[in-house]
Amino acid sequence: MSTPMNPQSSAMPESPVDSQVPAPASISATRRMYWSVRRELWESRSIYIAPLAASTLTVAGFLISLVRLPDKMHAALALNPMQQHALIERPYNFAALLIMGTTFIVAIFYCLDALHGERRDRSVLFWKSLPVSDLTTVLSKASIPLLVLPLLTFAITVATQCIMLLVNTAVLLGSGPSLAMLWTHLSLGHTSLMLLFHLLAIHGLWYAPFYGWLLLVSAWARRMPFLWAALPLLAIGVVEKIAFNTSHFGAMLAYRMGGPESAASTAGKMSMDSLMQVTLGQFLMSPGLWIGLAVTALFLATAVQLRRYREPI
Amino acid sequence: MTAIEARGLRKAYGTTLALDGVNFRVDEGRILGLIGPNGAGKTTALNAILGLTPYQGELKVLGRDPWNERDQLMRDVCFIADVAVLPRWLRVSQALDYLAGVHPRFDREKAQGFLAKTNIRPANRVRELSKGMVTQLHLALVMAIDAKLLVLDEPTLGLDILYRKQFYDSLLNDYFDRNRTIVVTTHQVEEVQHVLTDLMFINRGRIVLDCSMEEFESRYLEVMVHPEHLPAARALKPIQERQVLGRSTLLFDQVDRQQLAAFGEVRTPSIADVFVAVMTTHTSQAQGAAR
Numbered sequence: 001m002s003t004p005m006n007p008q009s010s011a012m013p014e015s016p017v018d019s020q021v022p023a024p025a026s027i028s029a030t031r032r033m034y035w036s037v038r039r040e041l042w043e044s045r046s047i048y049i050a051p052l053a054a055s056t057l058t059v060a061g062f063l064i065s066l067v068r069l070p071d072k073m074h075a076a077l078a079l080n081p082m083q084q085h086a087l088i089e090r091p092y093n094f095a096a097l098l099i100m101g102t103t104f105i106v107a108i109f110y111c112l113d114a115l116h117g118e119r120r121d122r123s124v125l126f127w128k129s130l131p132v133s134d135l136t137t138v139l140s141k142a143s144i145p146l147l148v149l150p151l152l153t154f155a156i157t158v159a160t161q162c163i164m165l166l167v168n169t170a171v172l173l174g175s176g177p178s179l180a181m182l183w184t185h186l187s188l189g190h191t192s193l194m195l196l197f198h199l200l201a202i203h204g205l206w207y208a209p210f211y212g213w214l215l216l217v218s219a220w221a222r223r224m225p226f227l228w229a230a231l232p233l234l235a236i237g238v239v240e241k242i243a244f245n246t247s248h249f250g251a252m253l254a255y256r257m258g259g260p261e262s263a264a265s266t267a268g269k270m271s272m273d274s275l276m277q278v279t280l281g282q283f284l285m286s287p288g289l290w291i292g293l294a295v296t297a298l299f300l301a302t303a304v305q306l307r308r309y310r311e312p313i
Numbered sequence: 314m315t316a317i318e319a320r321g322l323r324k325a326y327g328t329t330l331a332l333d334g335v336n337f338r339v340d341e342g343r344i345l346g347l348i349g350p351n352g353a354g355k356t357t358a359l360n361a362i363l364g365l366t367p368y369q370g371e372l373k374v375l376g377r378d379p380w381n382e383r384d385q386l387m388r389d390v391c392f393i394a395d396v397a398v399l400p401r402w403l404r405v406s407q408a409l410d411y412l413a414g415v416h417p418r419f420d421r422e423k424a425q426g427f428l429a430k431t432n433i434r435p436a437n438r439v440r441e442l443s444k445g446m447v448t449q450l451h452l453a454l455v456m457a458i459d460a461k462l463l464v465l466d467e468p469t470l471g472l473d474i475l476y477r478k479q480f481y482d483s484l485l486n487d488y489f490d491r492n493r494t495i496v497v498t499t500h501q502v503e504e505v506q507h508v509l510t511d512l513m514f515i516n517r518g519r520i521v522l523d524c525s526m527e528e529f530e531s532r533y534l535e536v537m538v539h540p541e542h543l544p545a546a547r548a549l550k551p552i553q554e555r556q557v558l559g560r561s562t563l564l565f566d567q568v569d570r571q572q573l574a575a576f577g578e579v580r581t582p583s584i585a586d587v588f589v590a591v592m593t594t595h596t597s598q599a600q601g602a603a604r
Binding site: 123134 | 363364365366367383384385386387388390391392394397398399400401402403404407410411412414415416417451
């Protein structure tokens with residue numbers, strides 16, 4: 001790098017705000033990455049607005065349901081512990097599922113727009129006029145579904161469940177047995193840990209190839225990235241069916257969508273419960289995870305090259 | 314020092330040649346005007362210089378290969394592409410934060426100083442600003458970067474006269490110095506005539522004129538010829554003849570000033586007039602060669 005630090009500011013005596021501070025030599029890659037991720041949050045505010053809205057909705061619904069709560073709890077005292085457990089946990093799990101589903105949809109639409117929108121509004125010309133590489137840009141965009149959204153989902157879900165628990169406790173303060181039942185059956189600490197694992201492992205790592213594919217299409221498509229992302233997958237499945245009368249591709253997608261434990265667990269079950277069956281070790285040992293990550297890396301590398309070559313639409 | 318050096322720079326889009334093996338050199342401290350009709354290859358040349366498009370041939374910008382080292386190059390290069398490429402959702406304060414975060418040569422206080430002289434507020438989003446204000450904002454951001462090369466592609470397109478005038482004034486007064494180089498393309502030739510130090514005409518992917526403004530002024534002369542001198546003046550082969558207020562105005566290329574003074578008042582022509590004359594000649598030559 002040949003960047004002679006000649007004090008150019010001295011050559012502009014008439015400059016109104018002439019600062020004599022020499023320009024810092026360089027900016028670390030971490031700092032560029034940090035600001036690039038912040039830039040994404042500025043641009044796509046739905047990343048945090050959507051899960052917050054889902055959280056507000058759940059809490060509002062829960063508050064309304066509390067009117068009937070003392071009666072419900074009273075009736076529940078007669079049930080067996082398994083049923084009690086299910087009854088008490090249900091609204092909390094529902095809150096987690098709703099927020100998780102919301103952020104999953106946000107992640108999909110975010111990825112489809114991430115490298116398409118900047119070409120559509122030509123702002124890519126501005127971003128490319130700054131010393132940020134295509135790799136940094138694509139990685140910062142990929143970090144939103146892979147890391148930022150799972151962590152954000154986790155934080156919002158835990159906060160929501162805590163609010164629900166506080167309200168729940170306040171309502172039941174007058175009745176001892178119901179309150180005791182609530183606190184014995186609800187172990188938010190444990191489920192939170194499972195949730196965090198689920199979000200980082202499944203939504204972050206296991207689904208990574210989906211996000212990689214969506215980012216690739218977003219960098220490639222001139223129009224309608226959504227169609228370009230979905231139709232080729234459908235086409236491959238149809239061609240395979242016609243040509244060989246098999247559906248391996250569809251099965252592969254279903255396997256990827258269902259998560260590593262999908263073969264073992266039944267579809268109707270709560271994902272939280274099925275999670276119990278998969279330990280961290282098993283997850284890290286599964287070849288499916290590593291194949292998926294390799295495919296993701298390939299997709300992202302292609303997206304980087306596409307961003308380099310593609311011109312504004 | 315050389316800011317830009319191109320040798321055999323070539324770029325084809327399908328069968329269309331946008332750049333047909335051009336050679337040029339821009340020295341440090343110059344303000345080069347790149348003038349050409351639509352589709353002449355100006356933007357392609359700028360995109361190649363900025364590392365936005367791959368090319369064939371040799372190109373060095375500040376000693377770097379722009380296509381492979383764009384991000385490093387952009388520490389020393391700034392550019393304003395034609396109209397409004399600032400994203401509409403961006404707040405002015407966010408733009409300042411982001412640039413301060415990623416650009417080692419961005420001086421935030423300087424940018425705020427420039428913005429203080431405008432009606433742009435830090436809380437404004439780009440979408441709330443008028444076209445002229447967006448350009449002011451972009452210029453303020455760019456002028457606060459201590460860059461060696463500034464590339465402007467039609468920077469004043471669609472702006473009213475006040476903003477256009479202000480744009481070049483602040484560029485010259487608050488930004489330009491001998492260590493910086495500016496390359497500008499524009500169709501509004503008359504407003505850059507007194508700004509430029511060098512001039513390049515480009516047509517159909519080829520450079521048809523490449524000279525400094527001093528050379529331009531000594532080489533091209535325009536004479537409003539008295540009717541009785543017209544045959545004699547025409548014998549000196551003007552490159553263009555046009556009627557202005559009923560008088561013939563003849564444009565000469567490399568004809569002695571003293572000789573022309575006998576026919577009438579001699580003056581430096583506008584870049585626009587020379588441009589039209591050179592383009593007409595070049596186009597007819599090109600068509601002649603094709604036949």
